Amino acid sequence: MNLLEVKNLSVDFKNGAHVTHAVKNVSFTIEKGEILAIVGESGSGKSVTALSVLQLLPYPIAQHPSGSIKFNGEELMNAPDAVLRGIRGNKIAMIFQEPMTSLNPLHTIEKQIAEVLFIHKRMAPENARARVIELLNLVGLEKLTTRLKAFPHELSGGQRQRVMIAMALANEPDLLIADEPTTAVDVTVQAQLLKLLKDLQKKTGMAVMLITHDLSIVRKMADRVAVMYHGELVEYEKTEKLFTAPAHTYTKILLAAQPSGTPQPFDTKTPAIFHADNLKVYFPIKAGVFRRTVDYVRAVDGIDINIRPGQTVGVVGESGSGKTTLGLALLRLIQSTGGIRFNGQPIDGMAANDIRPLRKEMQIVFQDPYGSLSPRLSIAQIIEEGLLVHFPALTVAERDKRVVDVLKEVGLDPETRNRYPHEFSGGQRQRVAIARAMVLKPKFVILDEPTSALDMSVQAQIIDLLRNLQQKHNLAYMFISHDLRVIKAISHEVIVMKNGKVVESGPTQQIFSQPQQDYTKTLIAAALNIEVVNG
């Protein structure tokens, strides 16, 4: 018998007179002990589908025009609250994407995990404590069994996500809904968490509904896959069959959308355009009554970099490794020590006003296309801002022409230049951010995770665009990313960073095929194969 049976599920969102059809006639089933992956890009309705199983949508703004959700033969759609409460966290548990916000910051981990036990099992406090310790051991948090009074902020992102899993497993649910459980954590942690989930699923025999946008996770984890596109379920198939013989066009596009290709060759003889020597960024830690500096956070600790025109240097590292700080320091956007030379000219220690004319030749593109464009300026205003600073002599018409040219170059319709950023999709916004940098005709561009916030298919397009621009203008790139697949597709050289220091560096081919350091090996295994390397 099917554990969960969803039939013709539809979800509408009403905002005044405006109705959004978020999910349209979706049907699927989950059997006992099965892992079903729901895959789709952002806005495809996958999370909404998951939330409607537990009836957790913001009713009455959300409505179900049709459908039935049967769990163990019991109808959940529009079920009374008492019935749903008996199922939520008990028979069906859920873990969320963001470990930073899904735990209550004011409660100890013991209290958070035990809460479910008190509610559903009415367990006595002593028994609950024993069960909490058991659960922590189960999810691999042995270290925490002696620190039950720890608060969420004392834990790392991976540990928090494990606490979430422990909470979800507390009542031995029959079905676990995992909504992008690893999107917010580093690749090595992601590999560990997924391995844990798989192990737990085998051990307890529960079914898992895994929601993700990452196909490599699906391949690794799922028994069956449901592909969603614009609220519709377009393909529903066994994992192996879907990957070997995708039937629907969208699935094919999704499968082909992995960043691929290799960087274009460049002239290795030209002298480096950008050069940094023993670069250090220290943030002081102050303590005591007189706020004396007792120690430093060594965000960037002695990095050397050489970048030639036409070359891409990839900087890889997990969060907190100092890669973004390195980018900001290179452009002199934060204080640093050590030599920086641009075009042979030392720019470290240069006054802000002297460096301004050089800024048009070195640009930066940020990670979050939603945060890096001012929401109150139109696209044209955003792009022409740099022109106003560096080419004040341009007439209005000339400026407009340059804006139009650069928009065409990054593949956007110039007619849209008077619109505001929120009218554009994530990928289009990132093109605008690239256009803002490119309109000044820079020689060196720092790309700080330019593809991390984008859907997989859009990522590949942006990588292609960046490669084309590089070849056309002989640009030097420094590409910062945690995503090794993207780095592999665009970088000539890779620098692996950890805790502000270089772990390993060298040509991309060499790093990926013969990594020397254990950390690099772990990182590559986790990122490319989602495997945990014990090293």
Add this chain to the structure above:
Amino acid sequence: MVKLSSITQRRLLQFKRNRRGYYSSWIFAVLFLFCCFAELIANDKPLIVDYNHSLYFPIVKSYSETAFGGEFETQADYRDPVVAKLINDKGWMLWPPIRYSYQTINYSLSQPAPSPPTLENLLGTDDQGRDVLARLIYGFRISILFGLVLTILGSLVGVTVGAAGGYFGGLFDLLSQRFMEIWSGMPVLFLLIIMSSIITPGFFTLLGLMLLFSWMSLVDVVRAEFLRARNLDYIRAAKALGVSTPVIMFRHALPNAMVSTISLMPFVLAGSVTTLTGLDFLGFGLPPGSPSLGELLSQGKNNLQAPWLGITAFLSLAVILSLLTFIGESVRDAFDPRKIFKG
């Protein structure tokens, strides 16, 4: 016409959806506009005089009595029956609806001032025989104007200090915050009372004095917004483009802070009106004789046997402050992003 961005349109829609706030703002706008033309509504001079087939405009220009065939070289008193008769014999006068200015004394009262409401003086007269309705109209205008100017100037100073503190941080921020903590601990009312006994208070000296203390209300929110904004990616991107600091602050960071500033402004305005009324009530506000709500209140207190004074002052203050608070509430809700998505 400037095309509104869709977020502004949505806010406007949200503002309109709050009926109470929307109608309050219309009523307030109409009242204020009405009172801006107080001279045309309540005045002791006619709007237009036709005398001997030529037109005179006493409101804008002063004419001597001799111009209308009178005997004195002084400015014509059009309310004087003799002068009125001289003019009406050879032409006509167009009077404003209320034939009293804020300082016109009605000498033909049938009973001692303060006299109760009659058809001639709709809200009665005060203890000096002046028409209460005329004084109310002028007083409303001066209260709101004073409040508006104080709010705008105070906001300018407050936004500047908050912006600089939040954006630059460091020593300037530290010092300005400590200074504000000390400065806001001052007993404002007593200081104003002491100051006004040294300097003769006029509209502008009083404005300056009150500005010294009222600029602080917006500093905290603006500072917080700038503190947040300086680490946003688009501010960083602007820095990387080489945009100068003042332009970044004005063009990129300020619009963020404007949302909280604008939502607070109606409340600041209501506060300014209250403070001015309070000072006038105590007799330390605007110079004696000027029309003001506070002065009317204190007359009401001194003449409890004439309830029309107290009731008028109370009701008009209650209406102004309620309107401003309703407007403030709905502006605040309109800018609240969480409310925007509610059905």
